[in-house]
Amino acid sequence: MIRRLFVLFTIISTLCLPAQKGTMDIQYSARKIEVNEPLTVVYNLHNMEERGMLQSKWDPFVLVGGPSIGRSMNTSIVNGQMSQSQTNSYTVQLVSKKTGKLMVPKAYFQLSDGSRVETQSFEVEVVKEGTIPRQQTRQSNPFDPFSAFFDPFDPFANSGMGMPQRHAPQQSSPSNSGVYTDPSKIDLKKDIFAQIVVNKRKAYVGEQLTASVKIYTAVNSKGFEAEKLPNFNGFWSQDIRLPEPLEMKRETLGGKEYVSVEIKKILLFPTKPGLLEISPLKMRTVALVPVKVNRQQNQRQPRDLFDAIQMMMSQDMNVFGGVEYKEVPYSFSSGNTTIEVLPLPANAPKSFTGAVGKYSMNAFSNKKELKTDEALTYSIEIKGSGNLPLIENPKMEWDTDLEVYDPQLKENYNTSPNFNGSKTWNYTVIPHNPGTYSTPPFEFSYFNIENKRYETISSPATALTITGSPTARKSKGKTYAEYDYAKQKIKESTNYSPQSKISNISYFGWSLLPLILALGIAIVPKSTIKNERFASGKKVSEQVRRQMQLASTYLKNNDKKLFYNEITRAYWAYLGNRLRIEPSLLSKDNIADKLRQRNVPEETISEVISLIENAEMGLYTSYGAKGMQEQYHQSLEVLSELEKQLV
Amino acid sequence: MRYFIVYVLSLIAICPASAELHPAIKAYQNHDYSQAIQLWNQEIRKPNANKEEIYFQIGNNLFQSKDYSQAILFYEKALRENYNREDIKFNHKVARAKLGLPVENQVLFTDDWMKKIAYIFSTNQYQWMTIVLAWGLLFIIAFHRFRYIKKYSLIRNLLLGTLLTISTLYATRYYFRTTTVKGIVLKPALTGYTSISMDGSPKPLHQGEKVLITDRIGDKIQVLSESDSSLWISVQDIQVI
Numbered sequence: 111m112i113r114r115l116f117v118l119f120t121i122i123s124t125l126c127l128p129a130q131k132g133t134m135d136i137q138y139s140a141r142k143i144e145v146n147e148p149l150t151v152v153y154n155l156h157n158m159e160e161r162g163m164l165q166s167k168w169d170p171f172v173l174v175g176g177p178s179i180g181r182s183m184n185t186s187i188v189n190g191q192m193s194q195s196q197t198n199s200y201t202v203q204l205v206s207k208k209t210g211k212l213m214v215p216k217a218y219f220q221l222s223d224g225s226r227v228e229t230q231s232f233e234v235e236v237v238k239e240g241t242i243p244r245q246q247t248r249q250s251n252p253f254d255p256f257s258a259f260f261d262p263f264d265p266f267a268n269s270g271m272g273m274p275q276r277h278a279p280q281q282s283s284p285s286n287s288g289v290y291t292d293p294s295k296i297d298l299k300k301d302i303f304a305q306i307v308v309n310k311r312k313a314y315v316g317e318q319l320t321a322s323v324k325i326y327t328a329v330n331s332k333g334f335e336a337e338k339l340p341n342f343n344g345f346w347s348q349d350i351r352l353p354e355p356l357e358m359k360r361e362t363l364g365g366k367e368y369v370s371v372e373i374k375k376i377l378l379f380p381t382k383p384g385l386l387e388i389s390p391l392k393m394r395t396v397a398l399v400p401v402k403v404n405r406q407q408n409q410r411q412p413r414d415l416f417d418a419i420q421m422m423m424s425q426d427m428n429v430f431g432g433v434e435y436k437e438v439p440y441s442f443s444s445g446n447t448t449i450e451v452l453p454l455p456a457n458a459p460k461s462f463t464g465a466v467g468k469y470s471m472n473a474f475s476n477k478k479e480l481k482t483d484e485a486l487t488y489s490i491e492i493k494g495s496g497n498l499p500l501i502e503n504p505k506m507e508w509d510t511d512l513e514v515y516d517p518q519l520k521e522n523y524n525t526s527p528n529f530n531g532s533k534t535w536n537y538t539v540i541p542h543n544p545g546t547y548s549t550p551p552f553e554f555s556y557f558n559i560e561n562k563r564y565e566t567i568s569s570p571a572t573a574l575t576i577t578g579s580p581t582a583r584k585s586k587g588k589t590y591a592e593y594d595y596a597k598q599k600i601k602e603s604t605n606y607s608p609q610s611k612i613s614n615i616s617y618f619g620w621s622l623l624p625l626i627l628a629l630g631i632a633i634v635p636k637s638t639i640k641n642e643r644f645a646s647g648k649k650v651s652e653q654v655r656r657q658m659q660l661a662s663t664y665l666k667n668n669d670k671k672l673f674y675n676e677i678t679r680a681y682w683a684y685l686g687n688r689l690r691i692e693p694s695l696l697s698k699d700n701i702a703d704k705l706r707q708r709n710v711p712e713e714t715i716s717e718v719i720s721l722i723e724n725a726e727m728g729l730y731t732s733y734g735a736k737g738m739q740e741q742y743h744q745s746l747e748v749l750s751e752l753e754k755q756l757v
Numbered sequence: 758m759r760y761f762i763v764y765v766l767s768l769i770a771i772c773p774a775s776a777e778l779h780p781a782i783k784a785y786q787n788h789d790y791s792q793a794i795q796l797w798n799q800e801i802r803k804p805n806a807n808k809e810e811i812y813f814q815i816g817n818n819l820f821q822s823k824d825y826s827q828a829i830l831f832y833e834k835a836l837r838e839n840y841n842r843e844d845i846k847f848n849h850k851v852a853r854a855k856l857g858l859p860v861e862n863q864v865l866f867t868d869d870w871m872k873k874i875a876y877i878f879s880t881n882q883y884q885w886m887t888i889v890l891a892w893g894l895l896f897i898i899a900f901h902r903f904r905y906i907k908k909y910s911l912i913r914n915l916l917l918g919t920l921l922t923i924s925t926l927y928a929t930r931y932y933f934r935t936t937t938v939k940g941i942v943l944k945p946a947l948t949g950y951t952s953i954s955m956d957g958s959p960k961p962l963h964q965g966e967k968v969l970i971t972d973r974i975g976d977k978i979q980v981l982s983e984s985d986s987s988l989w990i991s992v993q994d995i996q997v998i
Contacts (some may be wrong), residue, residue: 160892174958595854600820601844604786604798606779609807620888624895 130160134229138214142235146205148174150215153200154230159222163200170212175203206236232630296399296438300366301328304391304444306340308378312450315380315560316466316497318529319345323374323444328366330398330435337441338392344451345386346380346500350525377529379466379497383453387446394441401436403671410563454557459566467496467557473552473569478542481578488537490517490569495530496559498523504535506550513540541576548573649686653747654680658742665738673738674728677745681722689757698722710755717748790818796970809838813845820852826965828852830921830941833967834998837934840876858966858982873930883927890920940980940995943964950986953977959986 132155137149149171153163163177177200217229274379282466296568302325307321323340352375361370364396380386454466472491480486490504499521508514515538523531541547548571555566612620664673686696689704698719724741727733759906764987773836778786781796794815801811816831832849850860878886894916901909953974962968968980976992 209946240886595850595860598851599841599848599852600817600848600851601816601843602785603810603813604778604782606782606814607809608803608805609809609879610881611805617884621884621891624891628891628895628898631895631902634902 120640127714132160134227135713136217136232137291138232140234142237143206144237144239145207145209146239147215148203148205149234150175151202151204153202153217153219154200154540155200155219157195158198158227160227161222162218164218164220164226165345168202168204168215170338171204171206171214173202174205176200177202178278202399206234209238211235228310228681232548235499242748247619267735281698285459294437295403298329298438298440298442302326302331302395302397302440303442304393306388306391306444306447308388308447308449310449312452313380313563314452314466314557314559315383315454316464316500316557317380318467318496319378319380319449321376321378321388321447323376324372325371325393326361326363326368327397327696328368328371331395331440332398334393334395336391336393338443340444342376342378343386343389344382344610346497347379347382348377348499348525348529350375350377377525379500379529380449380451381452381500386449386451388449390446391444393443394439395526399438401434408743432453455562455564458557459553459555459564461495461553461566462555462557462564463502465496465501465554467494467498467556468497468557469494469554469556469567471552471554471567471569473549475549475572475574477574478572479575479577482541482544482576483578483581484540486539486541487572487574488539490537490552490554491532491534493532495528496556498529498533501533504552504554506537508539508550509547511541511543511545512547513542514538515540520566541574543580544576544578546573546575569627613637642738650684651753653687654684657683658746661742665742668738670728673742677741678722678725678729680745681718681725681749683741685718688752705752708756710752714748714751714755717744718752721745721748766917769859781989785814785821788821790822793818809835809842809845811840813842813848816845816848816852820848825852825855826941826943826945829856829965829967830943830996830998833941833982837998840872840933841880853965856963857956858965871929872933875926875933877926878929878930880930880934883923883930884920886923887920887927890916890923894920937997938970940968940970942968942994944994949980949982949986949989949990951986951988953979953989955989960986962988962990967998970995970997 118164134156135154137152137154143149159227180199180201182197200217204214211233212235213231213233216231219227219229221227236339260646304323304325305363307322309583310317313319321342322339323747325334352372356371356373359370361368470493472489472493474489476489477484477485492501503517503519517535517537520536521531522533523529539549551568551571553566555564558565611736657676661676662711664676681695682696685691685701686693689701689708691700691704701722702715702719705718706712721741721744724737728738728741779796779800779941781793781800783795784790784793797811797818797939799813800806801808812831812835816828816835819825819828819831827884829849830854832845832852833844833918836849839845854860894913897906897909897913897916900906901913906912942962942964947964949962950959962980962982966983968982971977971981971987972979973992977989978992978995979987979989980995
């Protein structure tokens with residue numbers, strides 16, 4: 111983009127060496143630069159067969175870029191004669207640290223034949239930083255809303271300056287066609303400006319205002335960029351979406367035709383009374399200003415007649431004549447806007463929390479009868495237009511028996527034509543005790559902007575009937591009105607009774623003593639416990655009686671094997687338990703010995719032994735099928751005899 | 758056995774004495790709080806003093822004389838005697854609220870339920886229970902030597918298990934009652950430092966705040982404040998519960 115500017119500052123220098131057929135010119139980006147701002151200098155060498163640049167020192171400038179070389183070839187045939195021209199351009203970028211009028215030193219080039227050529231030096235004014243609007247213009251910013259604004263194909267785009275004219279009037283001020291003759295006298299104040307348009311200059315606190323930021327331009331320009339956005343301090347603001355791309359309008363202001371673009375539209379709600387100032391919008395752009403150029407070619411002396419004719423022809427044939435577009439960086443601001451904000455009247459009702467506009471209110475409960483632990487939703491809906499987002503959460507005093515959760519807020523807003531919509535608070539309420547309760551009555555006040563008066567709308571209390579059994583409050587839910595401990599009275603107690611205490615010695619004595627004793631008992635060997643394995647007297651006779659009864663039933667059934675089996679078991683059980691002989695030691699010999707020890711007569715002993723033997727014979731052999739009856743009776747006799755003897 | 762009877766009799770003998778109001782309570786009702794505190798201080802020296810109640814009463818007296826941080830200290834002491842007393846907890850919260858301290862339970866969850874369980878029974882009840890269980894155990898073991906008892910091992914093990922549980926709980930309660938690692942900040946507008954050399958940026962400690970004592974070097978102690986910052990302060994600035 112900077113390269114385009116080169117057209118503006120061109121020095122045509124004739125070569126010092128007339129023998130050379132080539133020409134040379136220098137282009138540089140600006141006559142006036144800031145400190146640290148790069149100055150781009152291009153040396154164009156036409157039809158010179160040079161080897162390269164010999165420059166290494168650029169005092170008082172510092173080389174920051176380049177030299178970069180660009181080559182272009184041009185072949186043309188004029189009147190059957192072919193001519194070829196080659197242009198090599200060397201671009202360097204220089205920066206100065208000093209201020210003042212400085213000379214850019216001569217540049218030296220070495221030609222193919224070994225000779226050197228030098229260029230002219232020229233003067234550039236270097237000024238302090240910030241004194242010139244910055245020339246750097248960025249390529250279109252993706253976020254720049256004005257990129258659509260610069261449209262080279264826009265038929266309207268040229269209308270601001272009219273068609274470029276070949277013969278521009280020689281005036282120092284812009285003519286009707288907007289062409290400047292002197293680039294140093296360019297004044298864009300009336301060509302590009304911005305405005306913040308507010309629909310009201312006086313408003314109440316909370317009243318809605320609409321502000322729109324507009325840019326007016328009468329010249330072509332590109333790359334609008336916002337340096338500083340207006341600051342809406344003291345306002346609650348809401349942006350309104352604008353159509354994409356931005357809409358361009360033709361407007362005539364003070365007899366001059368402009369293109370206007372609304373770049374921002376904002377809804378404002380003043381939040382405090384007094385004079386509120388909207389700080390200006392600051393923007394910068396690059397304006398394309400048509401300028402009548404003082405052609406320096408004219409000063410060049412034609413070398414011969416042909417040259418002179420050619421120069422005249424080129425001047426005549428040049429469509430743009432003496433007009434060139436100069437890219438002028440330009441910053442502009444919208445100027446301050448003040449708005450007088452009136453305070454709201456003093457007689458505000460108690461329930462007023464700052465709502466201004468026009469509203470309607472609706473409060474309802476979704477259930478009127480419910481059981482304990484069931485959830486109930488109580489909703490408060492405020493509808494209307496005004497400063498809805500600034501309306502605070504309603505303050506409600508609920509019965510402390512009801513568990514009330516913080517309300518959920520639902521908002522639904524529209525921005526056109528006025529700011530309107532609805533705001534709904536949903537309370538979840540859980541009762542824990544049966545009974546009759548009521549929702550707290552709710553009042554909502556607002557300042558009616560139409561008749562400039564406070565208005566109050568209220569919703570009555572809704573009765574709630576709660577059935578069911580009492581349930582415990584879940585500590586998760588916080589009551590809306592938090593329990594304030596600091597306001598409570600402390601609990602007191604009026605009875606004091608001394609505590610009976612067990613002294614440590616007696617406690618440990620009384621508790622450890624039984625444990626030690628128990629441990630001692632547990633360690634004592636369990637020698638006496640063996641007896642317990644043998645049934646005592648009554649149990650034995652009972653057991654034997656049962657077995658003998660069983661045997662008698664087998665006898666009746668004539669079941670030989672089961673009979674002998676049962677009767678043998680009866681003998682062993684009786685003798686084992688009665689004589690306290692371990693089952694493993696139970697044998698006929700042992701039994702005889704034990705009986706002898708108990709002083710049982712020999713004949714009884716032999717009877718017992720023979721009985722056992724008979725029973726075993728009957729159990730294991732085919733013998734004894736007939737003697738079952740006899741065996742049974744004999745057993746009864748012998749066992750009862752033995753019982754008598756043993757006791 | 759004779760001891761038990763003597764004990765029960767002595768309990769009965771003591772009970773009617775409390776029918777009349779304690780002089781300190783009378784002083785409290787007459788708004789003579791310093792007198793009441795003095796009387797309670799005499800009472801607490803007696804061997805059978807009911808410390809839990811006395812600390813609570815002293816706390817109430819201090820609360821009424823608007824010395825909230827001291828009141829908190831005594832409520833904490835009373836809670837150490839019996840953590841499950843709701844009236845003490847309530848007054849403790851009120852005193853904290855008066856000083857602008859957070860009222861919600863600041864105690865670590867595990868600590869809280871452990872305390873609640875350990876403080877189910879009073880010291881006396883724990884002592885009686887362990888004595889009764891120990892004698893019961895002795896009886897059942899001894900009796901089984903002479904006569905067969907059905908499900909003897911089940912009964913014995915149940916008794917033993919209960920005895921162990923009860924004595925563990927008693928030990929836990931005893932631990933909670935006797936360990937003194939917490940203190941109450943008594944000085945208003947006290948600041949602590951993160952380093953022992955007491956330099957750097959001071960951090961505030963709230964009056965009445967409960968702190969955990971984590972270290973002590975000389976007359977300086979390191980405490981962990983309720984806002985979870987570890988600070989060094991002078992030992993005389995806090996009072997151990």
